[in-house]
Structures are given as C-alpha cells and as structure tokens.
Amino acid sequence: MNNVLLVDDDSSIRELMELYLMAEGFQTVHAKDGQEASELLEKQRFQLAIVDVMMPQKDGWQLCMEIRQDYDLPILMVTAKGETDDKMKGFELGTDDYLVKPFDPRELVMRVKAILRRYKVNAHGKISIGNLSMDLNMWEAVWDGDRLSFPTKEFLLLFKLASSPGQVFSRDQLLEDIWGIDFEGSDRTIDSHIKKIRKKFEGKPAPFEIISIRGLGYRLEENKLC
Template sequence: MNTILVVDDDAHIRKLIRLYLENSNYGVIEAEDGGEALGLLGKEKIDLAIVDVMMPHIDGYELTEDIRSFLDIPILMVTAKGESQDKVKGFRAGTDDYLVKPFDPVELILRVEALLKRYNIRSETTVKVTNTIIDKEKLVVQSGDKSVTLKRKECELLAVLASSPGKIFTRNQLIEKIWGYDYEGDERTVDVHIKRIREQLEEFQDITITTVRGLGYRLEESHV
C-alpha cells in the first residue's frame, strides 16, 4: 500500500482528501504545516506528498524545495492560486503536478495514480545501454573510465530516452514524463536540456541522441 502525506492547514480539506484516498486503498498521513511535514518525511516512508501552497511558517513552495533537496518522491500541489505565474513558481520549486481548488476529488485520485505510475517506471536506480550506465539516484553517467554528473532533469530525460533505445519521443511526451502534463513552459525546454546532455556526453561513443526532424528525439546505440 502506498502512503500519501497530505499537508494542508485546513482540517476540512485534509479530511476530504483522506476520505477519497483511503477509499482508493492508500494509506494517509496528515500534517497541518510545512514544519510538521518535514518532521514526518524524516521518519516515515512516504510515497507521494500532496502539498497546499498557502500555509503558515513554511509555505508550499518552500516545502517543495525542501523535499526536493533530500527526497525523490512525486509532489502534487493543491492550491486556490490558479494564475499561470503561480503554476510556474510551483513547477520551478519542484512540484510534479498542480491542482487548483475547488477540485474534483476523482481528478485528484487520477493524478495521484498517474504520478505514482510515472515514478514507479523510474523506480529502478539504473538504466544500462550497451556499455553506458545511467545512475538516476547519483545522477552519474558512466561508460568504462568516463564519468559525468548531470543535473536531475537532464539525468531523468536521458534515462527516459535510454529506457527505449531507437524509440522516438516527441517533445510533448518528454515534457509529460519529466515535468508533468500541466507544465506551463515552452517545448524548447527539452531542446535546451538535450543540448546540455549532448555536450556532457561528447566523449561517450556508444550512445547518441538523434534529432528526428518534426517529431522529437531518440537515443541510438553505437556499437564501437
């Protein structure tokens, strides 16, 4: 059973979310503010966090940044703030998805399921293609005596491509897998990350990221 941490200073909202989560066979732990949430995250096994933005002491943005500094779990922001700039701020803080109050509890459950599925797909620590090993936990890519450290999104993006060598991923597919389907940014975000990955892997001869004009990207194995 997956355990969900619900962080909201409104007891009625926590009760509503708990009811629907428990009816969907999830375990639920509640926290009424960011400080209490961090304490629970340090001692409980949490599989996903649902975080409100407007809270005393530590708001949802700050809490999300704190969680990201030591845990790689899915985070769903639930908030009354629905403006585009608020969503962008949430995604920049590190949230995976964003739901605006008042929300449909059924949609909340669907988003929780989608996030857990996405993280479970990424749950294996390493991906290996030919002689290259991508360590998603350490953010290290290694091939023989060559080794580079990537940023988290770069490593996740490379791991997705490497999970299906030869498969073409569109920019939209990559954005949905790495940033979430509610991401408000530009598709060129993917291009920028791909450019950085290519620069870092310049000396790696057994894998290549190819641009498929008009479609997206694919990772190809180079048997050298």
C-alpha cells in the first residue's frame, strides 16, 4: 500500500485530502508543518509527499529541498499561490507537480496516481530485453554492443514499454506518465515518438517489436531470436 505524507498547517485541508486518498486505497500520515514532516521522514518510509508551501517553522520550500537532498520520493506541492514564479521555484527545487488551492480533491487523487506511475518509470533503474540493455541512472541504452543516443522522451517511452513487455498502454496513459498530466499537445505525439524509436532499430534484427493496437495504443513484444 502506498504511504502518503500530508504536510499542511490547515487540519481541514489534511482531512479532506485524507478522505479522498483513503477512498482510493492510499494510507496517509499527517504533519502540521515542515519540522514535524522532517521528524516523520526519519522514522517512516513514504512513497509520496504532498506539501503545502506556506507553513510555520519550516516552510514547503525548505522541506522540498530537504527531501530532494536526503530522500528518494516524489513531491506534490499544494499552495494558495498560483503565480508562474512560484511554480517555477517549485519545479527548480525538485517538485514533481504543483496544485493550486482551492482544488478539486478528485484532481488531487488523479495527480497523485499520475506522479506515482511516472515515478515508477523513473525508479526501475535497469532493464534488458534481448540484446538491448537500458540503464536509467546512467541514461544509457546499448544495443548489440553499440551505444544509442535518445532524446529524453524517447528514452523514457521505450523504457516504459520495455519494462512491461506484452502490456498494452493507451496513448493517454503514456502521455500522462511520460509527459505529465498537464501536457496540452495531441496524443499523436506518441505516434511520432514511436516512429522515431522504430527507425533507430532499422537495419538489423531488433530485440523487440512495438505493436500498434488499433483504438487502444501500443505494446512491446520481445523478439526471442535476438
């Protein structure tokens, strides 16, 4: 079960978040400020932190920096401030997403799920499929002894598909997991990136085939001959 740390000095906000998150199967732990959150982080393991910006003792910015320095978990910032500068500061400090109060609790749950899916892609580390190996930590892909160069999104997209061979992913799911929930482009972005990935593996037998599933999305199948 995913354990979520809720950090906000407003108890009613924490209780509202807890109500909706627990209904979706999440376990929650409350902290009324950044200092209390720091103490909890030392004692328990969390899969995600939802952090308010404006808090006494230790604010959300300070807590975000601390989490990025000492822990490996995603952060969703929640604040009453919606200005672009505040969002930019949050992303520069390492937050994974940003939600402005007042918010729809259903959107909060949706963003939490999207972050955790996206973070799962980023946390696997290494995979091998046939004669292709990918290392997310080194940002490296090696095919049959040759190192391949990928733009960021192509690398993450291939890593996502190769992490679950045979699983069908919808375009919307891939967009949400790789590009983020606020991506405003067309779902045809996925088609374009898949085409580029396929082109990189032309010329000799590829270790996999990316199969288009009409009306659904894509799945990757391993080529057992490679």
